[in-house]
Amino acid sequence: MNFQGMIDLQLMMFLEIGMGWFLRKKNLITEEGKKVLTDLVIDLILPCNIIQSFMIKLDKEILVRGFQILLISVVLQMFCTLVSATCYNKVEKGKRTVLQYATVCSNAGFLGNPVAEGLFGSIGLLYASVYLIPQRIVMWSAGVSYFTESPSKKEVAKKVLTHPCIIAVEIGIVLMALQVELPSFLTRTLGSISGSTTPVTMLLIGSIMAGADLRTMVTKITLMFSAVRLVLIPLAVFAGCLVFRVDATVAGVAVILAAMPAGSTTAILAARYHKDEEFASKCVVLTTVLSMIAIPVWSTVLMACL
Numbered sequence: 001m002n003f004q005g006m007i008d009l010q011l012m013m014f015l016e017i018g019m020g021w022f023l024r025k026k027n028l029i030t031e032e033g034k035k036v037l038t039d040l041v042i043d044l045i046l047p048c049n050i051i052q053s054f055m056i057k058l059d060k061e062i063l064v065r066g067f068q069i070l071l072i073s074v075v076l077q078m079f080c081t082l083v084s085a086t087c088y089n090k091v092e093k094g095k096r097t098v099l100q101y102a103t104v105c106s107n108a109g110f111l112g113n114p115v116a117e118g119l120f121g122s123i124g125l126l127y128a129s130v131y132l133i134p135q136r137i138v139m140w141s142a143g144v145s146y147f148t149e150s151p152s153k154k155e156v157a158k159k160v161l162t163h164p165c166i167i168a169v170e171i172g173i174v175l176m177a178l179q180v181e182l183p184s185f186l187t188r189t190l191g192s193i194s195g196s197t198t199p200v201t202m203l204l205i206g207s208i209m210a211g212a213d214l215r216t217m218v219t220k221i222t223l224m225f226s227a228v229r230l231v232l233i234p235l236a237v238f239a240g241c242l243v244f245r246v247d248a249t250v251a252g253v254a255v256i257l258a259a260m261p262a263g264s265t266t267a268i269l270a271a272r273y274h275k276d277e278e279f280a281s282k283c284v285v286l287t288t289v290l291s292m293i294a295i296p297v298w299s300t301v302l303m304a305c306l
Contacts, residue, residue: 009118010296013202017288020206029207037204038264041110045201047168049113049194053125054172055187058179062126065250069127072237072246072254073134079236080104081142087228091221094276099225101146101269102262102283105139106229108132109165110205110264111288112257114198115295120253127253129169136166139265147273205288208264212285213278222286225262229287230294234259238301248306259298261287 023029029037056062084100091099106112109132116128140159160166175182182190237258241251262284270280 005118007296009115010292013114013198014292016199016202017206017209020203020208021210022206023203024207024210029203034204034207037200037207038268041197041201041204043164045193045197046109046113047164048190049117049125049197050129050165050168051172051175052190052194053117053122053129054169054176055182055190056122056126056176058176062123065127065247066130068246069131069250069254070133072240072250073131075240076233076237076254076258077104077134077138080233081138083228083232095221095279097146097275098266098270098280098283099221101143102225102266102280102287103228103233104146105135105143105263105265106257106260107205107263107284107288108135108257108260110201111291112260114201115256115260116253118198119256119299120249123249124253127250128257129172131254131257132165133169136160136163139263144269147269147275205264208267208281209285209288212281214285217282217286219282222282225283226287226290229262230259230290234294234298238298238305242305251306252302255298255302256295259291259294261291 020029024034080103084103087103088096088099108128112132113125113128117125120127137160140163141156144159174180234255238251238255240246241254246254264284267277267280267284269275271277
């Protein structure tokens, strides 16, 4: 990691988030436009970004490190599930549901990929794509069950297997395993679309932030959750990586992605299932704002210790 590069990346992302906030406030990004941006990111831009990340030369070292970060992610999801089940028992049920989901499902899918690529290059994006597999599975199984009755196994399997990002990972693994070289026009198309990942996702996050009332966003509960999401969870990952002497790049990607804010789907699902949508939006926005501080801090710690 390059410290100056990390600062430049954070400032760039902050400006792009600010632009998204401004455009939403001026209604240049409408509520319908925000939905279109969300669908565009999930259904096209991130899948292209993921497929491109797997188009590298395969070797034993990449396989070993890929397995390491997958294992870290699986253990982390178990840890987050435990935290969500024990830390919010004194919080009223409506808010507790939101906090439990937001603890298990971070915004690593939207924010994590561009950050991992910006800090660690294409190999960071590859590891991030693998890291996100368990979270996406949990998101559409245990995650949804916080808001509803537990979905059937058939429904869970369908949601997981048909998710655009999971399909992209499957395609990417096949291309990497077979070392397939795509035609130039396809490679350039993937590169062109995936190149828009950071600006479009930051504009989207900014537009989501514009909908929250900043005056009532900071409360005892939201600050407690922010500490869990941005400090406790990445600290647990960092400590585990040090104890087991995990490769520096793998550890760096894992810690940075563990330090991501609450997932934007928290507010989306809260609205859909008639839970506390306003509280969910505040959790998403506050942790996103604070992550602009937490990510550089964790990056500095990683550079000093790994």
